Amino acid sequence: MKFCSHCGAGDLNWRVPEGDNRPRHVCEQCGTVHYQNPKIVAGCILEWQGRVLLCRRAIQPRYGLWTLPAGFMENGEGAVAAAQREALEEANAVGEDLQLYGVYSLPHISQVYLLYRGILKNGKASVGQETLEVGLFEESGIPWDRLAFTIVQDSLAHYFPERRAGAFRLHSVDIHRDGSGRVSIRRFQS
DSSP states (O other), X not given: OOSOTTTOOSOEEEEOOTTOSSOEEEETTTOOEEOOOOEEEEEXXXXXXXXXXXXXXXXXXXXXXXXXXXXXXXXXXXXXXXXXXXXXXXXXXXXXXXXXXXXXXXXXXXXXXXXXXXXXXGGOOOOOTTEEEEEEEOGGGXXXXXXXXXXXXXXXXXXXXXXXXXXXXXXXXXXXXXXXXXXXXXXXXX
């Protein structure tokens, strides 16, 4: 940050404010502490007759790869509404009966994903403005080597066995990526 969004001053310092325990941008002019917190992403696994909806990305990052419909929440929006909106924007899809499936923390990029599972209304989906292609995939047809994000691969790898077993659990997962690009996944009991 270069300027205070409260008073416009350019006198910001990176320091630990009184009563806090970590450094923040602090305006030395007006005293405003600028908190920077993780972004929340909401998305969904939508199923129709044993197949799940995937979207092929028409935007960066990971242009041309497959993903679940998901995106950043907007201010003033609930998590379920955000997941439904993203499905509508990316795949002209309506998600019904959404239930929380997983909470995925990605500290290395300061994001938290809220992933829901539900039904694709009427099995209908089509290309949205951020999507090159949409498809309904059985487990054997998932393009595993062309999935855009670790979270998509991890969630689908657990989703299909749980569906076969007839028992879904709530997933709480931390996904870390170190400086060399290695990914580590830590699962918490739910």
